[in-house]
Amino acid sequence: MFVTNPNQFREATPLHAAALLAKNDPVDAPTRIIQANEPLFCEGDESLVVYEIVEGVVRSSKILCDGRRQVISFGYPGDIIGISHDCRYHNDCEAISKVIVRPIRKNVCSPTATTDPQFCQRMLSYAAAEINSMQEHFMMLGRKSARERVASFLVTLMHRVGNRGDGGIAFDLPMSRSDIADFLGLTIETISRSLTQLRKDGVIDLPNAHHVIVRRTSTLRELAESDV
Amino acid sequence: MFVTNPNQFREATPLHAAALLAKNDPVDAPTRIIQANEPLFCEGDESLVVYEIVEGVVRSSKILCDGRRQVISFGYPGDIIGISHDCRYHNDCEAISKVIVRPIRKNVCSPTATTDPQFCQRMLSYAAAEINSMQEHFMMLGRKSARERVASFLVTLMHRVGNRGDGGIAFDLPMSRSDIADFLGLTIETISRSLTQLRKDGVIDLPNAHHVIVRRTSTLRELAESDV
DNA sequence: CGGTCCTTTGACACGCCTCAATTCATGTGG
DNA sequence: CCACATGAATTGAGGCGTGTCAAAGGACCG
Numbered sequence: 001m002f003v004t005n006p007n008q009f010r011e012a013t014p015l016h017a018a019a020l021l022a023k024n025d026p027v028d029a030p031t032r033i034i035q036a037n038e039p040l041f042c043e044g045d046e047s048l049v050v051y052e053i054v055e056g057v058v059r060s061s062k063i064l065c066d067g068r069r070q071v072i073s074f075g076y077p078g079d080i081i082g083i084s085h086d087c088r089y090h091n092d093c094e095a096i097s098k099v100i101v102r103p104i105r106k107n108v109c110s111p112t113a114t115t116d117p118q119f120c121q122r123m124l125s126y127a128a129a130e131i132n133s134m135q136e137h138f139m140m141l142g143r144k145s146a147r148e149r150v151a152s153f154l155v156t157l158m159h160r161v162g163n164r165g166d167g168g169i170a171f172d173l174p175m176s177r178s179d180i181a182d183f184l185g186l187t188i189e190t191i192s193r194s195l196t197q198l199r200k201d202g203v204i205d206l207p208n209a210h211h212v213i214v215r216r217t218s219t220l221r222e223l224a225e226s227d228v
Numbered sequence: 229m230f231v232t233n234p235n236q237f238r239e240a241t242p243l244h245a246a247a248l249l250a251k252n253d254p255v256d257a258p259t260r261i262i263q264a265n266e267p268l269f270c271e272g273d274e275s276l277v278v279y280e281i282v283e284g285v286v287r288s289s290k291i292l293c294d295g296r297r298q299v300i301s302f303g304y305p306g307d308i309i310g311i312s313h314d315c316r317y318h319n320d321c322e323a324i325s326k327v328i329v330r331p332i333r334k335n336v337c338s339p340t341a342t343t344d345p346q347f348c349q350r351m352l353s354y355a356a357a358e359i360n361s362m363q364e365h366f367m368m369l370g371r372k373s374a375r376e377r378v379a380s381f382l383v384t385l386m387h388r389v390g391n392r393g394d395g396g397i398a399f400d401l402p403m404s405r406s407d408i409a410d411f412l413g414l415t416i417e418t419i420s421r422s423l424t425q426l427r428k429d430g431v432i433d434l435p436n437a438h439h440v441i442v443r444r445t446s447t448l449r450e451l452a453e454s455d456v
Numbered sequence: 457c458g459g460t461c462c463t464t465t466g467a468c469a470c471g472c473c474t475c476a477a478t479t480c481a482t483g484t485g486g
Numbered sequence: 487c488c489a490c491a492t493g494a495a496t497t498g499a500g501g502c503g504t505g506t507c508a509a510a511g512g513a514c515c516g
Contacts, residue, residue, distance in 0.1 A: 062367050064453060070367040085356035091363055117345035120352055127355035128313035134362050135319055139290050139298040141369035142413030146472065177495065185370030187473060192496055209481085209495060225292060374504065405463065415505060420464055437463060437513085457516100464511070471505090479496065486489085 031102045034058075034095040040081075042092050047084040049103035050123075053077050056099030057174045060091045061182065071183035073137075074175060076160060080104070080126055097174045141185045144225075149184040150194040151223035154204065158214050168205065168213040177209075198223075257331035262286075262323040268309075270320050275312040277331035278351075281305050284327030285402045288319045289410065299411035301365075302403060304388060308332070308354055325402045369413045377412040378422040379451035382432065386442050396433065396441040405437075426451075 031054060034040055040051065040058060058075040072091055075081050081093055081101075105119060140149050162169040173180070177188040184191070198204045203220050205213040214220055259282060262268050268279065268286060286303040300319055303309050309321055309329075333347060368377055390397040401408070405416040412419070426432045431448050433441040442448055 062363060064367065064371065066454070068367075068371045070370045072363050072366055083356050083359060085353050085360060090360040117348065120345065120348045124348055124352045124355060125313050127352060127359060128311050131311060131355060131358055131362070132313060132318040134359070134366075135290060135300050137366065138300055138362075138369060139292065139296075141366060142298045142410070143292065143296045182370070188495075189474085189497085190472060193472095196496075226294070416463075417465085417506085418504060421504095424464075459516085460514085462511105462513080464509105466509080467507090469506075470503105472501105472503090474501075475499090477496105477498080479494105481494080482492085484489105484491080486487105 031100050034099045034101065036095050036097050036099075038095050040093040040095060040099070040101065041089045043089055045089045047082060047087050047089045050080055050082045050105055051101040052104045053079045053081065054100040054102050057096040058093055058099055058101075059096050059175060059179055060093050062091045069182045070185070071179055074179075074183065080123075083123070083127060083130075096179070146184075146186055146190050147194050147197070148224055148226075149186065150180075150191060150198070151220050152225075153180065153184060154198075154212060154214065155221055155224050157212075158217065158220070162214070165213070168215045169217060170211070170213045173210045173212055259328050259330045262327045262329065264323050264325050264327075266323050268321040268323060268327070268329065269317045271317055273317045275310060275315050275317045278308055278310045278333055279329040280332050281307050281309065282328040282330050285324040286321055286327055286329075287324050287403060287407055288321050290319045297410045298413070299407055302407075302411065308351075311351070311355060311358075324407070374412075374414055374418050375422050375425070376452055376454075377414065378408075378419060378426070379448050380453075381408065381412060382426075382440060382442065383449055383452050385440075386445065386448070390442070393441070396443045397445060398439070398441045401438045401440055 032040075032051075034056075041047075043062060053075050055077055058081060060072040060075060060081060061069055062072060063069045074096070075093075082089060084090060105123075140152055144152065157171055157173070158169050160171075162171040175183075177191050181188045181191045186194075195204070195206060198220070199206050201219075203214070203216050203223070205215060207213065257277065260268075260279075262284075269275075271290060281303050283305055286309060288300040288303060288309060289297055290300060291297045301307075302324070303321075310317060312318060333351075368380055372380065385399055385401070386397050390399040403411075405419050409416045409419045423432070423434060426448075427434050429447075431442070431444050431451070433443060435441065
């Protein structure tokens with residue numbers, strides 16, 4: 001599932017790729033390797049396949065004509081990207097780090113397209129989870145303050161890719177401040193200020209700009225929803 | 229499709245309920261009638277069925293513990309609501325006007341659930357369209373100004389339910405200012421001011437608070453994306 | 457006619473954006 | 487190993503758009 005749901009733990013997610021893609025699903029196409037900052041596909045491209053991310057992190061985004069960008073989601077291993085209803089990709093997708101993806105099936109183009117029922121069922125479950133997850137992101141963009149958004153974002157990553165370690169839960173931030181800003185509907189300066197504030201408050205450590213250690217997880221979780 | 233995509237015309241939508249639900253889809257459950265302001269279901273309720281809206285308008289929303297609300301979408305006739313991946317509804321759903329809904333199928337609860345393949349295929353197409361559509365709404369909430377959001381909202385409704393008439397395209401706004409505000413991530417005062425501005429600029433007419441006539445459609449469409 | 461609720465309008469405050477400068481991390485060539 | 491360049495991140499100062507609070511207007515209904 002995409003990282004769009006800051007309040008839902010990975011453990012609570014009923015399915016992820018391991019469960020979604022049974023071993024007997026035919027995977028004829030070879031995996032693709034995309035270097036950091038290279039595109040996987042662009043908005044408007046013909047949508048031939050759906051990808052599963054095997055390794056690395058991707059960024060799905062849309063851009064307005066005047067250059068404003070909205071990052072839709074960050075895709076991590078296990079996530080499925082490129083689902084479309086009309087044979088066109090509806091967003092850009094670029095690699096943030098070196099990425100390995102696996103084309104898993106011809107895309108779902110029309111109601112008349114014939115697809116393996118079992119696969120279809122699984123994709124539907126995944127799409128439903130995705131929709132539910134995106135609804136959480138609406139709440140973030142529409143109703144949360146800058147601090148809450150940043151806290152929510154960190155909580156999501158913490159549960160998704162965090163490693164319990166010495167005095168906290170650690171994880172990387174492979175994406176740039178600009179990516180985070182465009183994901184949360186803020187500016188890079190606001191992201192930076194919010195992170196600094198969390199650091200000064202002792203909630204997190206920032207050994208460097210792309211590594212986070214959450215010291216006080218419950219505090220962070222509270223900050224994700226309380227406007228105080 | 230939900231009204232979450234301000235820049236996509238209804239004509240461009242590749243499928244809606246008429247196409248989605250073939251006549252031979254078994255519909256055993258009777259239609260339900262919900263009066264205005266009555267709930268259809270609530271977040272957390274057991275998700276037994278997916279509904280198709282036959283008549284009226286519904287509001288799907290989520291609420292934070294401190295009362296902040298985000299309206300996810302407004303559902304119009306032909307839309308499908310209540311899709312879930314885990315047997316629980318993930319948002320509240322209430323009738324804005326008198327509503328008739330048709331339970332169309334037991335919900336998609338798990339990958340092991342057995343479902344008619346053809347139905348599943350159609351639901352997947354619908355879900356994919358829904359995801360693509362929600363991505364547009366992200367752009368609105370994350371990157372558009374108040375005026376752009378209101379203009380985008382009106383453009384969407386214009387294409388969805390507008391009627392070409394005397395010197396413009398007319399349609400109703402059955403939802404309250406509060407509903408619109410919570411949909412666009414703004415306040416009722418900002419909604420009111422934006423609509424007043426559009427009226428004073430001669431872009432729209434507001435015969436009353438719940439009826440709109442778009443006079444200059446191309447101007448409105450430009451305002452939906454240009455920050456000027 | 458009076459009550460209630462919704463909408464509109466106004467005045468002001470504040471959070472985030474904008475613009476600018478500084479610091480930091482990384483890589484390159486001498 | 488150290489200057490230097492380059493791009494990203496941080497920090498600061500100030501402005502603006504939207505939120506907040508308050509009051510007035512309108513629609514609806516008993």
